[in-house]
Amino acid sequence: MQPLTSVLVIDDNGIDNFISRKVLESFGIPKIVQFERAVLAVDYLRTTSELPQLILLDIRMPEMDGFQFLKKISEMQLALGVGIVMLSTSVDPKDREMARMSHCNGYVEKPLTREKLSEQVEVLGLALGYVAGAGG
Amino acid sequence: MKQIKILILDDNEIDAKMIQHELKKSGLDFMAKAVGTRQSYEEALHSFVPDIILSDYLLDSFDGSTAFQIKEEQCPHTPFIIISGIIGEENAVELIKAGVSDYSPKSKLVSLDQKIIRAIKEANAVMEKRRTDETIKAQNRQLLEIASLQSHQVRAPIASILGLANLFDYNDPSNPMNAEVLANIKKVVEQLDAVVHEIVKNTSELNKIG
Numbered sequence: 001m002q003p004l005t006s007v008l009v010i011d012d013n014g015i016d017n018f019i020s021r022k023v024l025e026s027f028g029i030p031k032i033v034q035f036e037r038a039v040l041a042v043d044y045l046r047t048t049s050e051l052p053q054l055i056l057l058d059i060r061m062p063e064m065d066g067f068q069f070l071k072k073i074s075e076m077q078l079a080l081g082v083g084i085v086m087l088s089t090s091v092d093p094k095d096r097e098m099a100r101m102s103h104c105n106g107y108v109e110k111p112l113t114r115e116k117l118s119e120q121v122e123v124l125g126l127a128l129g130y131v132a133g134a135g136g
Numbered sequence: 137m138k139q140i141k142i143l144i145l146d147d148n149e150i151d152a153k154m155i156q157h158e159l160k161k162s163g164l165d166f167m168a169k170a171v172g173t174r175q176s177y178e179e180a181l182h183s184f185v186p187d188i189i190l191s192d193y194l195l196d197s198f199d200g201s202t203a204f205q206i207k208e209e210q211c212p213h214t215p216f217i218i219i220s221g222i223i224g225e226e227n228a229v230e231l232i233k234a235g236v237s238d239y240s241p242k243s244k245l246v247s248l249d250q251k252i253i254r255a256i257k258e259a260n261a262v263m264e265k266r267r268t269d270e271t272i273k274a275q276n277r278q279l280l281e282i283a284s285l286q287s288h289q290v291r292a293p294i295a296s297i298l299g300l301a302n303l304f305d306y307n308d309p310s311n312p313m314n315a316e317v318l319a320n321i322k323k324v325v326e327q328l329d330a331v332v333h334e335i336v337k338n339t340s341e342l343n344k345i346g
Contacts, residue, residue: 013292015320019299022313060288089292092284110292111299 001127004053006031010041010069011058011087020056020087020112027114027128038064038072045078053126055084056112057104059095070102083124087112140166140252143186145203146219147172147195155190155219155245162249174198174206181210188237188252188259193220193227204236213263215255219248286335293328297321 007029009020017034024032033052035041038061045051059066066086073079085106086099099107106120121128142159146152152170159166169184171177174197180186189207193200200218207216215237218228228239237255240248300321305311 013296015296015324016299018316018320019296019303022303060292089295090288091291092287110295111302113299113302 001125002053004029004121004126004128006050006052007033007054007056008041008044008052009034009056010036010038010061010066011056012036012061013058016058016087016089016110016112023112023114023117027117029128037061038066038069041069042072042076042078045073046076051079051082053083054121054124055079055082056108057084057086059086059088059090059099067098067102070104074103083120083126085120138165140164140256141184141187142166142168142252143177143180143184143189144168144170144191145172145177145189145195145200146170146192147197148192151192151242154242155248158245159249159252162246164249164252166252174202177203178206178210181207181214185211186214188256189214189216190219190248190252191216193218193223201231201234204231204234208235213259215259217248217251217255219245282338286331286338289331289334290328293324293331296324297328300324 004027007024009017009024009032011017011020011034014036017036021032021034031052033044035044038057041055042064057066057069064072070084083106084104085108086102086104087108087110088095088099089110091109096107105124108116108120118128144152144155146155149170149172152172156168156170159168169180169186171180172195189203191200191203195203200220200223204216204218207214216235217238217240218231218236219240219242221242223231223239223241232239237258238251240251300317303313303317305314
């Protein structure tokens with residue numbers, strides 16, 4: 001299994017971004033890119049030379065929400081093959097259903113924890129626990 | 137009760153005058169317009185805007201049932217009374233089932249004023265109930281929106297607090313991250329407090345509307 005080394009996090013909530021970053025860092029993931037505005041993440045994906053392996057995507061955001069972001073990157077054919085996991089504060093089953101219908105690979109009810117992240121990463125066929133310099 | 141606008145549909149002018157004469161005798165405060173054809177009837181529905189319609193049953197050009205159907209399409213809330221000499225009890229019952237407010241034989245117009253007043257009162261009550269129902273439905277929709285929004289607004293900071301609590305390093309209390317976690321918990325709790333204040337404010341505003 002390929003180790004997970006690069007994650008993009010899109011969430012307008014600064015504190016939830018802090019939580020996501022700390023959880024990702026606890027697994028030693030070296031490259032964590034975060035945006036509070038989905039439009040900036042679209043620009044990033046359009047111009048980056050190295051796509052992330054995983055995108056953690058908040059659902060409810062002003063300006064462009066998680067579903068609009070998914071639609072946009074699907075139209076522009078950005079992030080093809082990148083695993084996308086939605087993060088939601090909602091306990092409303094409708095949001096889960098909408099996520100299931102959209103082009104994403106997983107759904108996590110906030111808060112993100114080490115256990116929830118492990119579960120999602122395993123489903124995507126990636127491995128956690130990357131250690132820099134230890135080799136594949 | 138304010139002056140009642142009565143539209144009389146009868147192609148017999150003498151009968152129309154007789155109805156007005158009876159109503160004047162009863163002391164009813166009204167203003168009447170008499171029409172005898174379908175065209176003038178439809179025009180009067182728009183231009184005269186009656187409070188009530190008194191319609192003959194058999195007319196030369198059309199009939200009371202059709203007049204009632206036209207009324208149902210154009211001003212469904214306006215009460216409609218059939219006045220006829222030859223309709224028969226059974227037909228009258230059928231018409232009332234179809235929605236006609238009342239029936240009065242031409243030979244017995246004595247209590248027509250009472251029937252008019254009752255029909256208008258009933259129509260007003262129906263309108264009033266409809267308005268109340270609509271207000272309640274609108275308020276319900278508003279409450280549902282507030283409830284759904286607020287469940288999200290409350291759930292969001294709670295999820296953050298749970299996430300922060302998971303990050304706290306109990307094994308190493310001196311871990312500098314712990315200070316960051318606590319500072320963030322304080323921030324989120326303040327947000328949650330603001331949300332609760334907002335909920336209380338919205339609820340008390342709804343109380344005022346109610």
